[in-house]
Amino acid sequence: MGKVITCKAAVARGPSQPLVIEEVQVDPPKRTEIRIRILFTSICHTDLAAWKGENESQRAYPRILGHEASGVIESVGEEVTDLKPRDHVIPIFHGECGDCVYCHHPSTNICKNFGVDPMRKEMPSDGKVRFWSKGRGEPIYHFLNTSTFSEYTVIDSSCVVKFDPRLPLKKLSLFSCGVSTGVGAVWFTANVQAGQKVAVFGLGAVGLAVAAGARARGASQIIGVDINPNKFEKGKAMGITDFINPNELQKPVHEVVKKLTGGGADYSFECTGNLQILREAFLSTQMGWGLTVLVGVHAKPDTLPIHPMELFSGQSLKGCIFGGLKGKTQLPSFAAQCLEGAVNLDEFITHELPFERINEAFQLLIDGKSLRCVLKL
Structure with missing residues (x-):
């Protein structure tokens, strides 16, 4: 406690280069920060996109990626009062400071101070890093407020959530992103009700979490759309009732969804980050009240493929970050x-x-062989 820790981390040193397991030095936490011993971490498509360097403006190397994890607090900064050493916690990339106007507003989970910022590569408190390459004194950049591909990481307390120590840490790691984002989009952003019809575009972990959340809410029909047929068997276990493979169609996906649902889905969820798929998701919803929830991350700065007049039919579109829930x-x-x-x-x-x-x-x-591969540190 209060000392620099030397540990192992998986460091990204360039776009699409294999991660390098190397020794890094991790500084003690500053005033509002905590240092966590990571026990479990996993990989989602946001990590994959950052590793590939798909958005040039977000590239920063060397960098420690990762944002889904669970662990135990090693030490805390002097101003941290709600967390203490040995607490079981998970990091969250989309924080909640509890002080800003957005945190106090009941209709949003946006946080002015610790919301997700893919451009940020240092700690928000002082604009400096807490990771250093051992022996070289080289700074190593942070990622999404968390950087969990390390045995130890430093995170602001606004991005850390405490849990009962009796709960399984391996499963808790899923709530750092994937499950919270998908199920939360159904429960908090859309508020799907029993008997309603849902279409899910993209059956990765987040899309399947959407399906699981819709089943838990009692949706009468859950349509899964994906070009990977291997996802369909897994989808059945998550509650999907109908499957569509766009590669097997002779007509647009939205026409098939409207026929299956008798007019359109009450809700569609776009989980791929693909603009053309977003358009199909929007057109798949019911005229008059259909809502499309944008869940997928769109890395490129392209505009929406929707004509303003199409909104006059009563269908709407809404973005969703971290499932719409306050962390x-x-x-x-x-x-x-x-x-x-x-x-x-x-x-x-x-x-x-x-x-x-x-x-x-x-x-x-x-x-496309895994949903979540949990890594044990």
Whole structure:
């Protein structure tokens, strides 16, 4: 406590280059920060996109990626009062400071001070890093407020959520992003009700979490859209009732969805980050009240493929970050509902590997063979 820690981390040193397991030095936490011993971490498509360097403006190397994890607090800064050493916690990339006008507003989970910022590569408190390459004194940049591909990481307390130590840390790691984003989009952003019809575009971990959340809410029809037929069997376990493979169609996807639903889905969820798929999701909803929830991350600065006059039909579009839930105040009760059986979390953990095999875990995701590969540190 209060000392620099030397530990192992998986460092990204260039776009699409294999991550390098190397020794890094981790500074003690500053006033409002905590230092966490990471025990489990996993990989999502946001990590993959950053590793590939798909958005040139977000490139920063060397960098420690990762934002889905769980662990135990090692030490805290002098102004941290709600967390203490040995607490079981998960990091969240979209924080909640509790002080800004947005945190006080009941209709949003945006945070002015600690909201997700893919451009930020240093700690928000002082604009400096807490990671250093051992022996070289080289600064290593942060990622999404978290940087969990390291045995120890430093995070502001606004981006850390405490949990009952009796809960399984491996499953809790899923709530750092994937499950919270997908299920939350259904429960908080859309507020799907029993008997309604849902279409899910993209059946990765987040899309399947959307399906699981819709099933938990009692949706009468859950349509899954994906070009990977291997996702369909997994989708059945998550509650999907109908499947569409766009590569097997002779007509636009939205026409098939409207026929299956008798007019259109009450809600569609775009989970791919593809603009043309976003348009199909929008056109798949019911005239008069259909809502499309934008969940996927669109890395390129392109404009929406929707004509303003199309909004006059009563269909609407809404963006969603971190499932629309406030991390520190709403995540514990939300996770408790899921852990009590509302969502089968075991279905999301398809692989487990030791941390040193992180590059294999990346390849599993690239090949479409995994939903979440949990890495044990």
